[in-house]
Amino acid sequence: MSNVEEDLGRRTYSSPPCYLGEFSYEPLRVGDPDTVAAWRKAVRERLLAERLALPVEERSIRSARIVRRLEQEIGDPEGKTVGSYWPVRGEPDLRSWAIGIVERGGRLALPVVIAKGSPLEYRLWMPGDPLERGVWNILVPAHGAAVLPDIVVAPLVGYDPHKFRLGYGGGFFDRTLAAMPSKPCVIGIGYGETRIPTIYPQPHDIPMDLLITE
Numbered sequence: 001m002s003n004v005e006e007d008l009g010r011r012t013y014s015s016p017p018c019y020l021g022e023f024s025y026e027p028l029r030v031g032d033p034d035t036v037a038a039w040r041k042a043v044r045e046r047l048l049a050e051r052l053a054l055p056v057e058e059r060s061i062r063s064a065r066i067v068r069r070l071e072q073e074i075g076d077p078e079g080k081t082v083g084s085y086w087p088v089r090g091e092p093d094l095r096s097w098a099i100g101i102v103e104r105g106g107r108l109a110l111p112v113v114i115a116k117g118s119p120l121e122y123r124l125w126m127p128g129d130p131l132e133r134g135v136w137n138i139l140v141p142a143h144g145a146a147v148l149p150d151i152v153v154a155p156l157v158g159y160d161p162h163k164f165r166l167g168y169g170g171g172f173f174d175r176t177l178a179a180m181p182s183k184p185c186v187i188g189i190g191y192g193e194t195r196i197p198t199i200y201p202q203p204h205d206i207p208m209d210l211l212i213t214e
């Protein structure tokens, strides 16, 4: 609890010397986008360092658990277009599951950064199709057709109890969802301990429909 929160808490039990305690101070604290951006940058760095400190075997055990939960949630992928991701920086590795979607009659798409400040493009991809290195050396389909996924599986750096997602700070997922003509089902994927009390949601932040951790 911060000093401000403690102060306000105490004032509800004794006669307040002024009515400050009756103001909602939360919007004041989070209203400044620069303050929120600086706070997010620091939290991202901490969460990413903790994630990379997890042993590789531990990450793969957790990825397998996440895959089991995804199977339960998504079920039969036939006829569905699923946007997944090529893992980087210790993200849960869902590649075998994603390839299974194609084998079971669904379509798999991967995100491509077209330009900073622009929405992502989801391109169809099947095993064997050429991949090339995009932003941050992430592998992306070299040629696949651009599609609108029915389900977007989005890796996260952190999340809060209201299903808001903290990513790498490019604003790509929020921009992509905002630009889509119809909103897909968005499933956030991450490790349990990256939960934080709030990301201090801003007007552009779009909550996820479902959150899956190990």
Ligand SMILES: Nc1nc2c(c(=O)[nH]1)N(C=O)[C@@H](CNc1ccc(C(=O)N[C@@H](CCC(=O)O)C(=O)O)cc1)CN2
Binding pocket: 041, 085, 086, 087, 088, 091, 111, 112, 113, 120, 135, 136, 138, 155, 167, 168, 169, 170, 171, 172, 173
């Ligand atoms: N595996 C995977 N692929 C993915 C994503 C992802 O989260 N995971 N993305 C999900 O969006 C997109 C890539 N996201 C990116 C987000 C930020 C930056 C970036 O350059 N960040 C700046 C900091 C930005 C800032 O703080 O202003 C940097 O690191 O210097 C690059 C790619 C598409 N592909």
Ligand SMILES: Nc1ncnc2c1ncn2[C@@H]1O[C@H](COP(=O)(O)OP(=O)(O)OP(=O)(O)O)[C@@H](O)[C@H]1O
Binding pocket: 037, 040, 165, 166, 167, 168, 169, 170, 171, 172, 173, 174, 175, 178, 204, 205
């Ligand atoms: N729909 C949008 N339109 C314009 N700017 C946006 C939009 N969504 C996000 N942004 C901007 O992008 C920047 C980064 O946003 P944010 O901190 O939410 O990124 P993130 O969700 O962590 O990143 P990513 O989705 O790339 O992993 C912010 O400056 C924000 O204003």
